[in-house]
Each structure stands twice: as structure tokens, then as C-alpha cells.
Amino acid sequence: MAKGDLVPREDHVSVYCKATSLDNGIPQAPAFTVTETNQELSTNWIEFLGVANREAAIVEILRCLRSKLRIRRGALAVFNVGSVIDSLQAHLALRAWIEHDPEHTDRYHDPSHAVLAGIPFDIPTANAVGELIAARILETHPVTPEA
């Protein structure tokens, strides 16, 4: 797969949610909102990793994230790609997509990195997007400093 390829609808992505975007361990809409300075939502394409099971994928994603971000507590929320895209199209008439965006630098490699793009950053719409995505969470995996 090359940079810019669309992530298939039947596949899944995870989003890292900071501790301040959780309440009682549950990701809230702000975890999935974009801003003017950060107009795409960072995700990781789970099936791209080709690992045996979800737990192994989560471990690998966290390893990559920790190599480039200061991660302490939080959660990884998992979604089905098609479910999120369809929801944004149906309810907000947004033509959003998730595309592969592998990151390779001298300091880190995040080959499964992908971005949710095509979503507005004005606050009301961004928050509505956040709520719709939050309603599509399939799994939540807690992230701890020790994990």
C-alpha cells in the first residue's frame, strides 16, 4: 500500500485519546475533533499491521506512538472505517475519507499511520463530527504509562 491509498471500508482504525478527552475511561467527542491547526484526525490502520490478533495490533500501535509522542495515560478507540464514513455522509453530508499516511523519519517509524480527512474545523461542525464518531466506537483499550 502506498501513501494516499484509501483504507478499505471493512477495515478498522484506532485513535489515541488523551486522558483529558476521556471521562471515566470513555472517549468523549473532543478526542475526535479537528482544529484549524490540526485539520486531520490521526489514526492507525489496524489490518495493515498484519498481526495475529487485536491485542498484538494494539501493542504494536502503542510502540509506534510512544516513539513519536509523549504518551502517558489515555485510551485507544477502535472504529470500523465504513461505519464512520457512512455516518458523516448520512448525518452531515460530509465526504470524508481515511487515507494511508505512513510516517518515516530518522527518529521514528509509524507505518500504519492514516488520517481521517475531509472534515471541517469550524467548532460547531467539528464537535458534531466528534459526537458522531464517538457514537461509532467499537472497542476501547486503556493506555497506561506502564503498558
Add this chain to the structure above:
Amino acid sequence: MSSPPRLLPLGRRSVWGRPQGQVSGSWADFRGGDAVGTGAIAVDTDLPQDLPQRIGQRTPRRAFEAMTILVDRGPVTGTDSDPMEPTLADEDRARNAIIPNFQWSSPFYEYVWVQKERRSIGRRWADSINRIRERSGLGRVAAERLEELLRDAKEEAPGVEQPISLGSLLTLEVFFRDFNVAIPPALSLSPRGNLYARWRDETGRVVGVEMLERNSVVYVILDTQAEGRQDPVYGSGGWPRIHRMLGALDVARLLNGER
């Protein structure tokens, strides 16, 4: 700087920056060299006593003491129930009444100004949390959650003194009061540093509100369980608009628990 600066017992209704720009008798007495009043006297311990010497500026002692008091008490002009900050012009009038012709744009002033702002924000944050805590029903739960959120935010942004918007907290406090909120919301932090409150009922209806400054909000109302196309209602505005929205969509009970 042999004696510590004295803090006048100004009370909650301070002389600072009253709209008419008058300086009270207390300050006039202070300018004469003596502390007045009979209330408690506190000493600012955070501000270095030798600050003027450190920054190499000859600062009149009166200015140092006056600014220390500014730092300690903050320019509160409202009442406990209706706190209000004075305008910059109000503050300038008050300062000039104490030390005419002092160069307020000096490094000394800048240092003290930053200190004042930092402490004022911290104090107003704590005051607001305490007022929320005193609300019956959701108060204790919401206050504890807000304190937890502030701890998490400081952990995520080391070195940032106030990672959550004070204006957002004040809006949340007024929102709780004016909308008679009795159900503790899920609270999180938006990427903009604003508080985000979310209520969800057993049928899957959701009200999400980002608290902006000055009693302004961004709201999202949606039904997560609805069959077919159930579009979210979202927008921004002040109290009248969200009142109308909550009423029109019959979701006010998510917030207050009333049937």
C-alpha cells in the same frame, strides 16, 4: 525593603478600579505610610523582596508595596456572586493615583503583572470550583471531576500554568446555575482548552456543550440510537438560543432530570 509589604483589608468589594475611578480612603491612608483598617494582614511571600534590586531598577518602595497588594488581592470590583474585573483604564487610574508618573511599563511592572495574572487566575479557578461544589445534587461530583481534569491537563502540558480556560469554567458554572443542572455531565477538554460537558440518557440521546468564554457555548444534540437519518442539531450562541434548542428538542431533562 526592611519591612514586609502590608496587605490592606480591602474585603471582597475592593477599591480597585471602581467604575468612577475613585481611590478610597484606605489607599489615601496607605499613601501616607500607614496601613489602615482592622482586618487581617497578609504578606506576599511569593514576590521576591529584593526584586527591584535584582532587575536593576530604582523602584520606589511605595510602588513595590502597592503592586504587591495588587498581586495579592487582584483587582476585584464585583461581589461574591457577581465577580467582575475592572478595565485596564480603571486599573491605570488607580495605579496613577498611588504613584504618579511611575514608569508602569518597566520590567518590574511586567514581572508583577504576570505574577498578578497567574495568581488571580488560580484564585478565581479555585473560587469557581468551590461554588460548583456547593451546588446541591451534582456539585461534589462535578467539582471533583474538574479537579481531576485539571490534574490530567497539567500532566499533559507540563509547565503550562492553567491549561484549562478559566472563562470556560466560569461559563460552565453559570450554565449549571441558569439551566438548573442536576445531572453530572461527562466532562472532558476540547483541543482549544475549553471544558466539554456531555449528557446522555438511556435512549441514546446526547447533549454535548463546549463552554466558551463569556457565557457562550457550542452545542450538539443528537440521537445516537435513532433508526435511519436522524441528523444532529448543532450550532453556537448564548443562553437564549440553547434554551430554545433544549426546549424544542425536548432534551432539557437530560440536564435537570425533570420529567
